[in-house]
Amino acid sequence: MKYYIIFGPPGAGKGTHSELLVKKFSFLHISTGDLLRREIAKESEIGKKVKSLIDNGELADDETVLRLIENVIICPALECRGFILDGYPRNLKQALELDKLLAKRGSRINGVISLIVDEDTIVGRIRRRALIENRKDDLETETILHRIKTYHTCTEPLIDYYKSKGCYYSVDGSTTIEEGFESICRIIERLNSEQQ
Numbered sequence: 001m002k003y004y005i006i007f008g009p010p011g012a013g014k015g016t017h018s019e020l021l022v023k024k025f026s027f028l029h030i031s032t033g034d035l036l037r038r039e040i041a042k043e044s045e046i047g048k049k050v051k052s053l054i055d056n057g058e059l060a061d062d063e064t065v066l067r068l069i070e071n072v073i074i075c076p077a078l079e080c081r082g083f084i085l086d087g088y089p090r091n092l093k094q095a096l097e098l099d100k101l102l103a104k105r106g107s108r109i110n111g112v113i114s115l116i117v118d119e120d121t122i123v124g125r126i127r128r129r130a131l132i133e134n135r136k137d138d139l140e141t142e143t144i145l146h147r148i149k150t151y152h153t154c155t156e157p158l159i160d161y162y163k164s165k166g167c168y169y170s171v172d173g174s175t176t177i178e179e180g181f182e183s184i185c186r187i188i189e190r191l192n193s194e195q196q
């Protein structure tokens with residue numbers, strides 16, 4: 001089983017590329033944002049707890065997100081070749097928890113693919129997404145900028161963490177989807193063949 005992280009700021013295209021990777025490699029896409037939004041839609045205990053945090057662009061608590069991740073990683077479908085983690089981990093604590101969870105299963109992160117996109121581009125993309133998807137956290141500029149700031153302070157330090165583990169790869173995320181996807185596929189195909 002392979003475990004890849006698709007990494008980058010909000011609006012970098014993590015969800016878009018994850019969906020394409022699912023089709024090409026028979027991976028399962030795990031988006032913690034989607035898992036949390038599903039809990040909110042169900043009005044579950046978790047959903048009620050995290051709703052206002054997410055709407056306001058704050059992170060959900062580590063414990064809750066870990067529980068959601070554990071549930072989906074534990075029993076994949078038979079045809080599943082691996083996982084694309086999108087939106088997880090988002091801070092060092094989550095990264096350490098993920099390493100522990102995978103180590104228990106005799107696995108590790110095979111690669112972290114980081115989409116590099118400048119701030120103006122991601123703000124523009126999120127604004128366009130706001131017209132299509134009905135996400136409260138995409139509506140206000142202040143909330144969007146707050147999420148980007150949280151990315152810089154909490155999530156970006158993970159780049160050094162994964163670089164030090166030798167599994168960090170960056171891709172230009174400001175190109176067309178096709179070009180970006182081609183670069184991502186080249187990295188995954190190389191890693192898949194090196195790490196049989």
Ligand code: ADP
Pocket residue numbers: 009010011012031032033034036053054057058059060061062065086087088089090094137147
């Ligand atoms: P984006 O990366 O574009 O902001 P996501 O769908 O990945 O969108 O995340 C939406 C929101 O869900 C985040 O702003 C945060 O509130 C919450 N969330 C997602 N993943 C995590 C996580 N790993 N830890 C804490 N909160 C999370």
